[in-house]
Amino acid sequence: MVFSSNIFLLYFLPAFLVLYFVTPNKFRNYTLLLASLIFYAYGAPDFIIQLTASTILNFFLVKFMCKAKKQSVRKLLCGISIFVSLGLLAYYKYGNFTMENINAIRGLFGSEPVEWMKILLPIGISFFTFQSITYTVDTYRGINQPMRKLSDYIVYIMMFPQLIAGPIVRYNEIAGQIEHREHKWSECLHGFYRFVIGLSKKILIADVLGRWVDLQLGGDIALLDTGTSWIVIMAYTMQLYFDFSGYSDMAIGLGRIMGFSFPENFDNPYNSASISEFWRRWHITLGSFMRNYLYIPLGGNRCSKPRMYFNLWVVFLLSGLWHGASWNFVIWGAYHGFFLVMERLFLGKVYKRIGKFPSVLITFILVMVGWAIFRIENIGDCWTFITRLFSFDFAAVNIHDAQFVTTLVVALAFSFVALFGFGKKVMNFVYYTEYSSWQHIVVWIVAMFLLLFSIAALNVSSFSPFIYFRF
């Protein structure tokens, strides 16, 4: 079940909210647990049992780990817990990829391919795995005590707002809220506004851009002229941001309605003046996870420079692979890793010298080219597209889709508005200000209009898959 579907918006969510708020406070986690199980069972019927079983197993592994007196036993149980979580991810997400590559290598030596059954990728497995790992590691490190109740742990892992596409909520960020949180009417309203912002970003911007991008990239890429190619990749850049950040907004909004405070996942990433900054603003919770659970354990910055560069590359290669089991994602990770190393070597100094706006522009262009690698899975097609970007073949660009053009302009304006003081003020007001009664009334009217308008758009157009749905 995706958030931008009728079943979720018109039936599941209202029914859940009524039930949730009718339930006495101390039993609300059970309502949330039940709803999350239904939510997941509806969308991934063939995976719900494995997911629940591995969650229960992990709960007890961590429980035993904390009770163990010997450090070696604790270490062993921690390792088993991480191995189980990563094992599931490896099997479901990378099984097909591994076998395809093994068969490709066997083919080079003239051997027959190994036959195997294609494995279906369960939705949300990447987020599920990372949250399980944060629970195990944070508890192992002694940052938090393990959950007392199994049901609370399942709520943490499987809570429907963030299970499918994040944000990745670290255990130490939410441990207290699961056991005790406040429910306020004003928070419900803010959560509702945030949810509507996310829904509108997804349906009114990302989907409109996505339709056009798919149409262009669905044809012969070699026939695209340079101007159109840049518009395509710019549109995809915006589509991806509004799609993914829209989903995060919806998750954060839903969490807020239920009294949770989920971490922010995006902070105007296209306003970044370097790739390093981009990764502090884009998918923040993934960056934070990678830093805390991979980069720092590898040695982080506290090692020799060559080792640090190696660590960075490893982190970004794995980060790329986390986004999808395909070589283009690995290349995309390596591409970002390369620029991160370059920035530490010399590029960072160049950015400082040329000033903020040129740096933002260069970074934006680098990010866009990166998204081309991300979007076009076939390496040959991807290369063709990138050569089209730089072929300087400027034919007359004919875009007759006025809705697309307007949406792209609006998306660009929203993406860069925070570069200016005025835009930052507006964003702070929308996201982080406590409203007065009158402000609430006005914002509620706007939010309700956007909600109804999004429902209308969703039902007029049948195109509404999430890009990040299967990550």
Place this chain on the structure above:
Amino acid sequence: MEKWVHRILCILTMLVFVLMFVQEKTHFVSIKPLGGVVEEIAWPNITMKGYADRSYQTNLEKYSKQQFGFRECFIRCYNQYLWDVYGMSSVADVSVGKDGWLYEPWFVDEYYNGLMYKDTDDPEFYKSTLRQEAVRLYKLQEMLKSLGITLFVMIEPGKERVYPEHLPDRQKYEIEGVRPADYYPYLFDSLGINYVNFSKYFVEQKGKVDYPLFPQTGTHWSNIAAAHVADSLIRYMEYIGDTNINNLEIGKPYIDSTRNPDDDLEQMLNLIREIPKSPNMYADISVVNDTSASRPKILINGDSFAWNIINQVYMDSVFSKWQYWYYNSTIYKNPDYNSTSEVDYAAELLGTDFIVLSYCTAMIYGLGYGFIPKALVHLCFDDNQIAAVRANIIATMYGNEEWMAYLRNKANAEGRELEDVMYDDAMNNLYTRLEVHFPELNGPEIPHVRKDIGIELIKSNIYNLPEWICEVRRQAEEWNVPLDTAVTRNAIWYYNQQKSEK
């Protein structure tokens, strides 16, 4: 105070969802239904299989998209927004042209030479396909002519040809292609096939007549233009069939806002407000009764343009029998059959005087939509001969693993028995490759009508010709046999004679 505002707003939010739900279940607010036709999605029954393969979830979402409360208002509002702000439509089957003109997308493709690309990228191959169909048509025309039946093609105009200045730029592309509506007339001229080209005529008449030839927001020719076409059509039939038929009298054009506004495309857009456009014009039509006129039987095989003629002209006053084979599929105005899949082709064709293949510029690529090969086969071969060929094809299927795999997949996908799918595919193969399966139809000669039909036809001629029946009556007395036996013997002899002469 603040807390109350928060509470009220939260409750109002929930109330919106509740209202939508109540409307879905009770329809307590009466709303004008949406225009256009959609496939109704039934409430999906949950099964373990459907749940596991997610088809249940998909169908439930589709069902909800059709049923949720106030759906009509949501769709109309969003469509109006698209129309007002961007001049766009969300409906795939409507192309928004300039100045508020609407077209069906395939008519726009027709104009820009793109129609052939749904079949092939090769113009020469496409031409050869059209030529093959035209040659078949010529043979059918000549064969029917020998049976006293007149066959002709009517090329209906497409709006894109008459009003190209309003075509949308977004569908414009420069492409080399063959336009069937241009290539068929060339073939008809070179082969000697009867046809009347109203597409060309409409382009010539544009700006010369005092009524619109097409409505701004509709697909088909205007009612008044269709009436004039009907009149011209009757005159053409008189000319080509060398007969006298009751003509039509068409009055002066007038505006009538109470009648069907001819805005089917606009209806599909489902807007809140009507698109501003000039009013539709109509004319009173009457049949001029001529006592010396004949009322022939006519079979129209055509697309939806024919409705504007059938619905206006007093068909029963002009024709003694008429039937309409819509895209050679559904049959209207035939008391015995509803579909061409049930029809006895030979009997129906022989029971008519005129056969019209009536298709517009954007639809003529499928000329007859299977009518021509079917008619040829059923006029030339009896059921036993057809069954033998079909059996051969089915035997070939069994020996071809690839073909069988395709058929099994098709049967699975459509939830049908494999034998049924094989039967249909064999018949389809028989008609599409008829020159391969029936070598008699290959070559330039006009094929012979099958023996039983030929003999029956000669018998009828014998009975109708006083001199001939007199002679046969004398022979019957001489041979001491009943008259019908003598007539049959003569007919068989004459049929064989004709065949050997050819």
